[in-house]
Amino acid sequence: MANIFNKWKEGLAKSSKAAFGQIATILGASEITPDIWDDLEALLIQADLGVETTDIVLDALEQRVDKEGITRASDLRAALREELRKQLTHPPELDFSARPTVILVVGVNGSGKTTSIAKLGKRFRQQGKSVLLGAADTFRAAAVDQLEIWAQRLDLPVISGQMGGDSAAVAYDTVQAAQSRKTDVALIDTAGRLHTRYNLMEELKKVHRVVGKALPGAPHHVWLVMDATTGQNALPQAKAFKDAVKVTGVILAKLDSSAHGGMAFAIQRELGLPILFAGLGEKPDDLQPFDPDGFVDGILAELQGK
Numbered sequence: 001m002a003n004i005f006n007k008w009k010e011g012l013a014k015s016s017k018a019a020f021g022q023i024a025t026i027l028g029a030s031e032i033t034p035d036i037w038d039d040l041e042a043l044l045i046q047a048d049l050g051v052e053t054t055d056i057v058l059d060a061l062e063q064r065v066d067k068e069g070i071t072r073a074s075d076l077r078a079a080l081r082e083e084l085r086k087q088l089t090h091p092p093e094l095d096f097s098a099r100p101t102v103i104l105v106v107g108v109n110g111s112g113k114t115t116s117i118a119k120l121g122k123r124f125r126q127q128g129k130s131v132l133l134g135a136a137d138t139f140r141a142a143a144v145d146q147l148e149i150w151a152q153r154l155d156l157p158v159i160s161g162q163m164g165g166d167s168a169a170v171a172y173d174t175v176q177a178a179q180s181r182k183t184d185v186a187l188i189d190t191a192g193r194l195h196t197r198y199n200l201m202e203e204l205k206k207v208h209r210v211v212g213k214a215l216p217g218a219p220h221h222v223w224l225v226m227d228a229t230t231g232q233n234a235l236p237q238a239k240a241f242k243d244a245v246k247v248t249g250v251i252l253a254k255l256d257s258s259a260h261g262g263m264a265f266a267i268q269r270e271l272g273l274p275i276l277f278a279g280l281g282e283k284p285d286d287l288q289p290f291d292p293d294g295f296v297d298g299i300l301a302e303l304q305g306k
């Protein structure tokens with residue numbers, strides 16, 4: 001466990017040093033002054049918590065200051081940790097009862113889909129599941145190669161299509177192959193697309209439909225990969241994907257590159273989607289199931305150090 005908590009701490013070092021680090025400085029003051037509330041508000045918003053979550057957390061803190069008679073700024077730290085933690089939920093247990101369980105992975109360009117699929121493939125296989133990858137990103141040159149290289153490195157089978165070919169057909173073939181090979185989990189990669197591009201979003205809907213034709217009930221999960229460095233702009237993007245293909249959960253990639261880890265709060269509150277996994281680095285083992293305690297301790301690491 002210690003090792004996993006360290007991963008969160010290391011992965012969130014940028015966030016904890018940026019906005020959350022400044023919070024540590026503010027809460028190092030001796031007295032709670034009205035300025036503290038303004039500063040806290042600005043910093044939480046800057047950390048990408050979103051206005052709603054920021055208001056909820058600050059209201060709860062102010063109430064606690066009244067009720068519990070907290071007068072020292074330093075005593076606010078523990079209360080802040082608790083209130084932030086309350087805003088996050090553990091990811092639900094993933095349902096793998098269907099065989100194959102088909103997982104469609106979607107998102108905007110460069111968010112981390114292909115890398116996350118490789119990491120998930122490794123994780124699921126380590127759990128004793130058989131895995132098949134589907135390289136249904138036929139749009140970008142080298143996309144199929146990228147997944148094939150990962151597959152080779154991790155020794156995972158992959159179904160690929162032709163560059164420029166029909167992405168839905170590759171998705172269909174992947175599901176069929178997973179059925180005939182009695183594979184436990186099929187992970188289907190899709191091309192990155194901007195949520196505002198009508199044709200590309202229609203194509204994604206088609207991939208979703210075709211997967212359902214190959215196997216009724218599939219895809220069983222649709223995971224949206226979000227880039228944690230994108231900030232609040234990622235929210236309208238995510239809403240568009242959610243509307244188009246019934247997203248069931250989020251993979252928050254590149255948390256390690258982001259100074260705005262607060263995105264996790266906004267995603268849960270404003271999208272109502274669970275965060276299933278978080279990307280804490282580029283190596284295969286750097287994708288971790290989302291852990292609210294590890295996350296909150298990670299972003300507040302500077303606070304605890306003081």
Ligand SMILES: Nc1nc2c(ncn2[C@@H]2O[C@H](COP(=O)(O)OP(=O)(O)OP(=O)(O)O)[C@@H](O)[C@H]2O)c(=O)[nH]1
Pocket residue numbers: 107108109110111112113114115116137140143190191192193225253254255256257278279280281282286
């Ligand atoms: N530091 C860090 N880098 C990541 C993480 N996840 C992905 N990346 C990097 O982000 C870049 C883009 O990742 P891809 O997996 O190719 O993203 P994609 O969504 O498949 O991209 P497109 O297929 O072009 O839409 C690569 O350089 C990855 O190594 C992460 O959790 N942390």
Ligand SMILES: [Mg+2]
Pocket residue numbers: 113114115137143189190191192
């Ligand atoms: Mg990709």
